[in-house]
Amino acid sequence: MRRPLIAGNWKMNGSKADSVDLLNGILAGAAEIMRADIAVCPPFPYLQIAEQALGGSAVFWGAQDVSNETSGAFTGQVSAQMLADFGCHFVIVGHSERRLFNAESDDLVARKYAQAMAHGLTPILCVGETLEEREGGQTEAVVARQLDAVLQTSGVDGIAKGVIAYEPVWAIGTGVTATPAQAQDVHAFLRGRIAAQGQDVATRVRILYGGSMKPDNAQELIGQADIDGGLIGGAALKAADFLAICRAG
Numbered sequence: 001m002r003r004p005l006i007a008g009n010w011k012m013n014g015s016k017a018d019s020v021d022l023l024n025g026i027l028a029g030a031a032e033i034m035r036a037d038i039a040v041c042p043p044f045p046y047l048q049i050a051e052q053a054l055g056g057s058a059v060f061w062g063a064q065d066v067s068n069e070t071s072g073a074f075t076g077q078v079s080a081q082m083l084a085d086f087g088c089h090f091v092i093v094g095h096s097e098r099r100l101f102n103a104e105s106d107d108l109v110a111r112k113y114a115q116a117m118a119h120g121l122t123p124i125l126c127v128g129e130t131l132e133e134r135e136g137g138q139t140e141a142v143v144a145r146q147l148d149a150v151l152q153t154s155g156v157d158g159i160a161k162g163v164i165a166y167e168p169v170w171a172i173g174t175g176v177t178a179t180p181a182q183a184q185d186v187h188a189f190l191r192g193r194i195a196a197q198g199q200d201v202a203t204r205v206r207i208l209y210g211g212s213m214k215p216d217n218a219q220e221l222i223g224q225a226d227i228d229g230g231l232i233g234g235a236a237l238k239a240a241d242f243l244a245i246c247r248a249g
């Protein structure tokens, strides 16, 4: 069976003091969560605080992005080795906000994914369609294209070392959530596409749902056969809400 993963994507929110409070709040309740893995992905400057607060606990931490380059003259970028230095376990790649606001292509995301794996990090690959693409009947074509870019670069063995997050763009930051059936359909499609290259990998890989997952809809979403947890946005910024989602996992 796949163990659920609940990962908080803090995005560009909070201060140093807020981050300490949030980490302490999560730590206070994390020991009671037995059935799910828990992770937080704070902004880069707060990774050291996460390492200090969470080191030795069962809560993992990770970053929200990584460079596709190893090192060198890449002003403003952060390498996978640097994230590994700060004890990161996970790194999100290809979040729709980066695809949209930073013009990240499928190919760039695939190179980031490979770079993360090369340094022992577990990439969380985000895929998802816009509202226009959904309404145009393009959902499967879009997520297939995003997944295939990584399959081509890292192979199905690479997929085995990561986590996938299906995040419909129309459900991010809008308060609108995909229905459990809508999400399940896409998760099953993604798992089927991976199965075509490796049944064993498809059976084992975790596919998270992201996009306005909250305490009151988490249980039903995670209850779907192919939904193995959540990548949580706004609700990850309040320890009580985040822990409630972890309990639903």
Ligand code: 3PY
Pocket: 009, 095, 167, 171, 172, 173, 210, 211, 212, 213, 231, 232, 233, 234
């Ligand atoms: C959201 O739920 O808004 C997210 O983007 C999670 O990554």
